[in-house]
Amino acid sequence: MRTSLNDIKKADDFLTGRLSTGETLLFQAKLWIDPLLHYRVSMLKKVYTLVHLYGRNKMRMELTGLHERIFNDPEKVLWHQQVKSLFPKK
């Protein structure tokens, strides 16, 4: 792999806890003295956050579809009525 990909791999291993104790300490020391590395690692953490958000959005879409299927299933009319009766009409 090219150097930049090896750097990403190292940062990924650090953030996902796959480095040994010694390697982790060394990487932490590099973060202290290298502002660019620190910035790149913080951006990588942001990628993980956004990937999680993307996953949750996908899951929410899936669940909305499931909700629609269940609430439109003619075999579950009694179940729908029981659920809807829990909420008084305002």
Next chain:
Amino acid sequence: MIVIEEENDLQIPAVREKFFGRLYEEIFPIVATFVSHRNGTLQDAKDVFHDALIILYEKMVSNKLPNGVSADLYLVGIAKHVWIRKFNRNKLSVSLSDTEAAITLPADFFTDTNDRKILSLIETTGKRCLDMLKSLYYDKLSLADVAKNLGYGSTHSASVQKFKCLEKMRDTVKQKSIDYADFFE
């Protein structure tokens, strides 16, 4: 009662649909009753339940559920915590069992709107990479499974693609964050 250890392969959509469908029929009425007794609406109950299912899924694929706990009981507990958090209710006003009281919600679950806006900016250009990274980091699939699902010749080539995607996404996020800050500040 569904015992959590029996539920495997939740990352497979058909397995997940069956599992969630069962929980929907059995547990949604319990959560809906809880919400209606606190003057919530059917829409509130649906939102709380969906958030709770998502958190349950994340805990299950990360192996972060206590051993021997049933998914149905755990789901009800998560839903109570989501209700408290989402609607700013007093924790003391909700009765929680010991198992439920020990439940914690993911710290980043109620995300800020900036992240949502940056995601919407990168979704259009980086969907393929987002899908691959989601499989690995969100669904916790192995690299071998991802290689197989996405048609890579080997785990190594999938691994190289993973790091290319991380690099691309990191640089895109950096650029979009700058653009977003320039535009809105």
